[in-house]
Amino acid sequence: MPEPFDPRYDMTEAIAPAGGGGGGGGGGGPVDPAASGPQALKGGSILNGGPPRGPWRLPLPWRKEPGRRLGGPAAPTGRGLWTDAWHDLRRNPIFIVSALIILFLVVIAIWPQLIASGNPYHGDLAKAQDGPAPGHPFGYDLQGRDVYTRTVYGARASITVGICATLGAALLGSALGGLAGYFGGWWDALLSRIADVFFGIPILLGGLVFLSVVTSGSVWPVVGFIVLLGWPQISRIARGSVVTVKEHDYVQAARVLGASSGRTLLRHIAPNAVAPVIVVATIALGTYISLEATLSFLGVGLKPPTVSWGIDISSAAAQIRNAPHMLLWPAGALSITVLAFIMLGDAVRDALDPKLR
Amino acid sequence: MGRYTLRRLLQMIPVFIGSTFLIFFMVYALGDPVAALFGDKAPDPATAARIRKDLYLDEPLWRQYAHYMGQIFSGHFGTAFNGQPVTELMASAFPVTLRLTLVAVAFEMALGITLGVLSGLRRGRGLDTSVLLLTLVVVSVPTFVSGTVLQYLFGVRWGWASPSVSPEAPLTELLLPGVVLGLVSLAYTSRLTRTSIVENARADYVRTAVAKGLPRHRIVTRHLLRNSLIPVVTFIGTDIGALMGGAIVTERIFNIHGVGYQLYQGILRQNSPTVVGFVTILVIVFLLANLLVDLLYAVLDPRIRYA
Numbered sequence: 265m266p267e268p269f270d271p272r273y274d275m276t277e278a279i280a281p282a283g284g285g286g287g288g289g290g291g292g293g294p295v296d297p298a299a300s301g302p303q304a305l306k307g308g309s310i311l312n313g314g315p316p317r318g319p320w321r322l323p324l325p326w327r328k329e330p331g332r333r334l335g336g337p338a339a340p341t342g343r344g345l346w347t348d349a350w351h352d353l354r355r356n357p358i359f360i361v362s363a364l365i366i367l368f369l370v371v372i373a374i375w376p377q378l379i380a381s382g383n384p385y386h387g388d389l390a391k392a393q394d395g396p397a398p399g400h401p402f403g404y405d406l407q408g409r410d411v412y413t414r415t416v417y418g419a420r421a422s423i424t425v426g427i428c429a430t431l432g433a434a435l436l437g438s439a440l441g442g443l444a445g446y447f448g449g450w451w452d453a454l455l456s457r458i459a460d461v462f463f464g465i466p467i468l469l470g471g472l473v474f475l476s477v478v479t480s481g482s483v484w485p486v487v488g489f490i491v492l493l494g495w496p497q498i499s500r501i502a503r504g505s506v507v508t509v510k511e512h513d514y515v516q517a518a519r520v521l522g523a524s525s526g527r528t529l530l531r532h533i534a535p536n537a538v539a540p541v542i543v544v545a546t547i548a549l550g551t552y553i554s555l556e557a558t559l560s561f562l563g564v565g566l567k568p569p570t571v572s573w574g575i576d577i578s579s580a581a582a583q584i585r586n587a588p589h590m591l592l593w594p595a596g597a598l599s600i601t602v603l604a605f606i607m608l609g610d611a612v613r614d615a616l617d618p619k620l621r
Numbered sequence: 622m623g624r625y626t627l628r629r630l631l632q633m634i635p636v637f638i639g640s641t642f643l644i645f646f647m648v649y650a651l652g653d654p655v656a657a658l659f660g661d662k663a664p665d666p667a668t669a670a671r672i673r674k675d676l677y678l679d680e681p682l683w684r685q686y687a688h689y690m691g692q693i694f695s696g697h698f699g700t701a702f703n704g705q706p707v708t709e710l711m712a713s714a715f716p717v718t719l720r721l722t723l724v725a726v727a728f729e730m731a732l733g734i735t736l737g738v739l740s741g742l743r744r745g746r747g748l749d750t751s752v753l754l755l756t757l758v759v760v761s762v763p764t765f766v767s768g769t770v771l772q773y774l775f776g777v778r779w780g781w782a783s784p785s786v787s788p789e790a791p792l793t794e795l796l797l798p799g800v801v802l803g804l805v806s807l808a809y810t811s812r813l814t815r816t817s818i819v820e821n822a823r824a825d826y827v828r829t830a831v832a833k834g835l836p837r838h839r840i841v842t843r844h845l846l847r848n849s850l851i852p853v854v855t856f857i858g859t860d861i862g863a864l865m866g867g868a869i870v871t872e873r874i875f876n877i878h879g880v881g882y883q884l885y886q887g888i889l890r891q892n893s894p895t896v897v898g899f900v901t902i903l904v905i906v907f908l909l910a911n912l913l914v915d916l917l918y919a920v921l922d923p924r925i926r927y928a
Contacts, residue, residue, distance in 0.1 A: 457636065460636040461635075461636055461639030461640050461643060462640075464637070464639070464640035464907060465640050465643060465644060465900075465904070466863065466866030466903060468866070468869050469866055469884060469900055469903070470644070472869070472884070472885065472888045473647045473648055473888055474647050476889065477647070554761075557763055558764070558765055561763075561765045562869070563889075577765065578765075581769045584777075585777060588773065591769060591770070595766040595770070598766065599761050599762045599763070599766065600761075602760075602761040602762075602763070603757065603758065603761035606757060606760060
């Protein structure tokens with residue numbers, strides 16, 4: 265018997281191929297015709313027709329719409345969603361590995377001196393581009409600076425940008441999207457159009473134009489820019505999630521009991537609608553780090569006094585024939601960091617969304 | 622269908638105006654295009670004022686924008702800083718980027734769908750796991766890293782491909798850059814295909830086909846694949862628009878004189894007409910690609926009907 269037609273599948277719960285997500289509101293699983301078709305039929309909103317974009321336009325398209333799951337019953341064990349998710353996560357090796365890597369990265373971002381005693385700015389031109397030496401396992405860069413020390417110190421910029429940009433985009437996006445989903449009406453329509461405007465701008469182009477006029481080399485303009493172009497993605501997810509949740513009986517009950525809009529939103533809707541936002545935000549964190557490095561590579565993100573993997577890779581790329589080690593270490597560190605966050609997001613999604621496994 | 626298309630086209634207008642105005646604002650209000658014309662020198666105030674008047678830069682921003690858009694729709698994209706018409710730059714840049722994008726899309730379709738189908742049919746097996754891991758790694762390595770490393774390995778170390786591309790950019794030289802450009806989308810395509818295959822393999826019509834005793838390759842190609850490829854095709858459709866604008870990094874690494882190259886030069890030199898003109902075209906391409914993809918849903922999947 266060929267595997268795809270394994271009879272086992274017939275026993276498991278079949279995922280409805282079409283229309284399953286239609287009732288769930290405009291949560292915009294990017295390329296999900298099931299979610300998009302009926303929506304287009306009903307409201308004609310192009311909000312949910314939101315296409316996947318280049319590398320930084322997550323939600324990753326192979327993921328299904330996270331908002332849909334909330335409609336389903338919670339864990340049959342009687343435990344809450346969060347307890348259940350935590351129970352799953354603790355047993356997931358991917359989660360443990362990625363969480364350990366991220367913990368390590370955060371620690372060295374705060375105290376790089378813990379594992380690197382040198383000075384990242386100290387250069388010895390006599391040793392320029394030298395290979396590994398005792399006490400300097402990664403070798404030296406073009407200015408004779410220790411690549412190991414610079415790689416360790418580079419974590420700070422990436423982690424700061426990643427976490428701050430994600431927090432900013434998640435807060436702004438879920439506030440705007442949540443309000444739009446809850447109140448609907450003209451504000452909802454306006455927000456959808458505004459989000460479309462931001463989606464219409466290719467993100468790297470926007471970054472180049474916006475950041476090329478900024479002369480400061482600190483992380484904050486980059487964070488600001490990523491928040492500016494990152495919030496529409498989160499707001500779509502949050503809106504779809506809130507639209508689904510607000511139809512539930514307990515929300516109706518709270519409203520009938522006379523709870524104010526603010527109380528309904530914060531106490532009843534938010535805790536039940538936040539899961540998809542967390543999933544998307546975690547995965548977006550990795551891509552934001554990658555975006556920051558790309559902008560720095562192009563020369564418009566962070567600027568040289570700041571130690572950043574993107575800048576180091578950019579200067580190493582020109583020297584790759586003579587000294588590949590200059591490129592290898594920061595590039596490896598960057599890739600592992602992005603990988604860790606994407607894996608963490610994957611694990612969190614699996615835990616919060618058992619149906620999608 | 623016709624009414625739906627019309628409504629979508631109408632909805633595109635505010636989005637188009639918003640996106641282009643945002644870029645226009647960034648270029649003309651945050652930067653100073655007149656000062657940029659003088660390079661590092663301080664401009665003579667009288668000359669600067671005259672240039673401002675000639676270029677309508679002394680008007681309020683929305684009037685400048687309206688004037689600019691009026692010019693664009695009558696085909697005048699202005700001139701670059703060296704006197705070359707922007708339309709000329711576009712005529713040389715867009716075919717190159719289009720070729721590069723086509724190489725990338727062909728690559729991601731061929732390899733991505735194959736990998737996705739194979740891993741979807743062997744769900745949970747070794748191949749599936751390794752494809753999943755591979756795509757995870759490919760997504761985590763930023764394009765500028767994979768581009769530089771592959772350029773070094775294939776172009777310099779082993780000499781299999783040309784490390785940089787000549788201005789004519791023939792198709793053979795674009796193979797390696799195309800692979801680099803399509804690498805991230807390849808991961809998306811293969812995972813999307815896999816998810817879709819896994820989901821559809823449980824569908825009733827597949828069971829019917831099995832029960833009828835059809836040969837397996839026929840079930841996979843005629844029944845399963847045809848339905849599973851709908852989201853993939855639509856993803857690739859939008860991806861074409863995104864790849865054209867996102868080729869900046871790849872074009873910079875391989876020295877390809879395409880859209881990304883011209884835009885990068887335009888931005889670095891604050892050459893406003895080039896930047897806004899190219900971005901306007903890209904926004905139009907992107908919006909039209911989205912519309913086409915949404916219409917494609919209905920064509921590919923008869924269950925979806927647009928009122």
